[in-house]
Amino acid sequence: MNKFFEKQTIEEQKARKTIMEVAYLSLSAFLFLTMILAGLPNSFATTAERVGYLIQGFIALVSLICYVLSRLGNPTIGAYFIPSGLLLMAVYFIYHSGIGTPNDLFFITIIVIASITVGIRGTALFTALSIVAVVGLYFAQRNGLLLIKTEISFLMIVIILAHVLGNSFILIFLIRTFNKNLYRAQEANQELRQLQASLEQRVADRTRDLGIASDVSRQITRVLDLDILLPELVERTRQGFNLYSVSLFLYDQQKEELLLVAGTGREGARMKSEAKSFHISARPSLVAQAARERSNVVINDVEKSDSYFHNPHLPETKSEAVFSMLVGERLVGTLDLQSKEKNFFGGEEIQIFVTLAEQIAIAVRNADLYGLQTKAAEELRRSDLMKSQFLSSMSHELRTPLNAIINFTELVALGMVGPVNEEQKELLDNSLKSSLHLLHLINDVLDISKIQAGKLTLFIEQDVDLYAELKTVTEMVLPMFRDKPVELVQDIDDHLPVITGDKRRIRQVLLNLLSNAIKFTDKGTVTMSAKLQDDEIVFAVIDTGLGISPEAQSVIFEPFVQTVDGIKMEQGTGLGLPISRSLVKAHGGELWMESQRGDGSAFYFTLPANRKS
Amino acid sequence: MEKKSIQQASFLYVEDDASNRQVMQLLMQKVMRAQALIIFEDSVDFMTRVKALSPRPDVALLDIHVRPHNGFEMLDMLRADPQFHHITVIALTASVTNEEVEQLRSSGFDGAIGKPLRASIFPGLLERILKGESVWYVS
Numbered sequence: 146m147n148k149f150f151e152k153q154t155i156e157e158q159k160a161r162k163t164i165m166e167v168a169y170l171s172l173s174a175f176l177f178l179t180m181i182l183a184g185l186p187n188s189f190a191t192t193a194e195r196v197g198y199l200i201q202g203f204i205a206l207v208s209l210i211c212y213v214l215s216r217l218g219n220p221t222i223g224a225y226f227i228p229s230g231l232l233l234m235a236v237y238f239i240y241h242s243g244i245g246t247p248n249d250l251f252f253i254t255i256i257v258i259a260s261i262t263v264g265i266r267g268t269a270l271f272t273a274l275s276i277v278a279v280v281g282l283y284f285a286q287r288n289g290l291l292l293i294k295t296e297i298s299f300l301m302i303v304i305i306l307a308h309v310l311g312n313s314f315i316l317i318f319l320i321r322t323f324n325k326n327l328y329r330a331q332e333a334n335q336e337l338r339q340l341q342a343s344l345e346q347r348v349a350d351r352t353r354d355l356g357i358a359s360d361v362s363r364q365i366t367r368v369l370d371l372d373i374l375l376p377e378l379v380e381r382t383r384q385g386f387n388l389y390s391v392s393l394f395l396y397d398q399q400k401e402e403l404l405l406v407a408g409t410g411r412e413g414a415r416m417k418s419e420a421k422s423f424h425i426s427a428r429p430s431l432v433a434q435a436a437r438e439r440s441n442v443v444i445n446d447v448e449k450s451d452s453y454f455h456n457p458h459l460p461e462t463k464s465e466a467v468f469s470m471l472v473g474e475r476l477v478g479t480l481d482l483q484s485k486e487k488n489f490f491g492g493e494e495i496q497i498f499v500t501l502a503e504q505i506a507i508a509v510r511n512a513d514l515y516g517l518q519t520k521a522a523e524e525l526r527r528s529d530l531m532k533s534q535f536l537s538s539m540s541h542e543l544r545t546p547l548n549a550i551i552n553f554t555e556l557v558a559l560g561m562v563g564p565v566n567e568e569q570k571e572l573l574d575n576s577l578k579s580s581l582h583l584l585h586l587i588n589d590v591l592d593i594s595k596i597q598a599g600k601l602t603l604f605i606e607q608d609v610d611l612y613a614e615l616k617t618v619t620e621m622v623l624p625m626f627r628d629k630p631v632e633l634v635q636d637i638d639d640h641l642p643v644i645t646g647d648k649r650r651i652r653q654v655l656l657n658l659l660s661n662a663i664k665f666t667d668k669g670t671v672t673m674s675a676k677l678q679d680d681e682i683v684f685a686v687i688d689t690g691l692g693i694s695p696e697a698q699s700v701i702f703e704p705f706v707q708t709v710d711g712i713k714m715e716q717g718t719g720l721g722l723p724i725s726r727s728l729v730k731a732h733g734g735e736l737w738m739e740s741q742r743g744d745g746s747a748f749y750f751t752l753p754a755n756r757k758s
Numbered sequence: 759m760e761k762k763s764i765q766q767a768s769f770l771y772v773e774d775d776a777s778n779r780q781v782m783q784l785l786m787q788k789v790m791r792a793q794a795l796i797i798f799e800d801s802v803d804f805m806t807r808v809k810a811l812s813p814r815p816d817v818a819l820l821d822i823h824v825r826p827h828n829g830f831e832m833l834d835m836l837r838a839d840p841q842f843h844h845i846t847v848i849a850l851t852a853s854v855t856n857e858e859v860e861q862l863r864s865s866g867f868d869g870a871i872g873k874p875l876r877a878s879i880f881p882g883l884l885e886r887i888l889k890g891e892s893v894w895y896v897s
Contacts, residue, residue: 545778545873548873549775552778552781553777553780556877561877604860
């Protein structure tokens, strides 16, 4: 058949066949109808001509049937069969009706059928046969061999032949053009389809690559233990990208060495067990080269490369790419990929590997940081524990002798072991006061250590009676008012609720604020107030003393900071206020101050009235 | 426990520190005029010795850092014996942290008094204990 057909897809062949069939059937049907019409009794033609036309219409009908029959068998045979049969019929018919009638149409019909069904070669063959037939018939007529004897001129024959030939050429040209265009269109279509397919393939490849990369990335962010992460990482990368081998080297800055920490397959395990490493200056070594240059080295055909170092463990490597792994400017290591295919690393996937290397670098850095952090946290925990133990034992060891000093001094001062005179008593009282101060100091240091270690815990009770605590505190501070013209004023609400909190710590705060107030007030009043405001109780300790300068106010809550006046007093530790503030905060309240130099100070703190723990 | 005064009540004090023992003795005798104070210097054969006491102590004052049995163990031994099930057991401790106080409470001590024992405060606390009040003076 037509040579173009061979290049066509099944669908195109089908399409072409349909066109052909429609054309052929239409033509045959047209011929059949016109010949039948021409053969009707009232047409323009003579009776003999009408019979001729009817016979032609009948032949067209036969050819239609023949075609349909041929479709059931071999189309090629069918295709040649029809025009051949028609040609024979035409010759037979002209033999009866004579040449010179419009029978040349017959030949043209045959040529058209040949053109459509069997292509150019068939067309040429049938054209030649038609011409031979016409010429043969002409000479047959001249010699009186035909049944109908009409006068026919040579010119007539030439016109018929020209008609047949002209029509044939036009047809051949048309069909060729049609075929060419069709072929071009098919070619273009095919190209487009191939392009689309390759695009789709590339998109699929990229999607797959990105999928693997993101899979690996997810792994990176999830696992912080490098011993688990890295082997899994290289294995996934190898499988995902269908590589021959993937290994990961980490850079040891001190040794200036790249050490293999993970490799795929048995070879990888062997290299790891051999502690395979490269010095950064090693040549030839792609791993060292990539590390040195802080870049990526790609060799797409190892046989043609002189910088390729043949690895006996990996004999099948055809192409290799090494990516340096950097965090900022710092070299973390290299990612070594090897493939059994040449030119494996030529495409755009390079960018994906670059990104992958970057991500692994970050993962390694994160894991390092995490390791350091864990270690630091562990050390911190240990030192914290030691500190707690030290504080606990110091608390006990320091206090025991101090307690004895306090007890004996007090007992002697009270005259329990014999009479003491006024001077002795005064000295003993001073000694007692200093001992108590020292004890207080130890307690404060312990408290602040706990606060700074975040270990302050409250002993919470549900039924703290603030009146009872205020009374206790008042009783404790009243002796301090004895020697001064300072009055303690109490302004306490009648309906304070029972609250939830640590009694001892609440007392501690009040005691601290009150003793501070008395310490720095020479005359006037110290007012202690407690009022319920909304859902909190606001405590205030207001004095008419020296007041506190703005500079001092800014540091007064810092541990171990004492105001100039405080230092002059030679009392206190500078810890009372920071401890008090922390204690109040631990209760869910706030502690603050207001003061003007020379105009007294006011310390406020709040405790939640409905605190539930 | 029927209410007794300090003079009527009998006390047991377990303390390994000599100074503390001396202080307690002075406080009890000279300040509070207590009549019955027994002092153990350690907790060896603790229950045997406690059972041998006459009269039976009303209040046990236990130092925590005593050997071989510490304050918590002595408490458990007392509580385990029906004869001493109801006596008042007070911890005397120099440790004043919340955790330690909480531990004392949860272990079942009836009260705790922080050291140093102040001559001006201790008698009052003891009176309250004898009245049946729960005393946690550890600040």
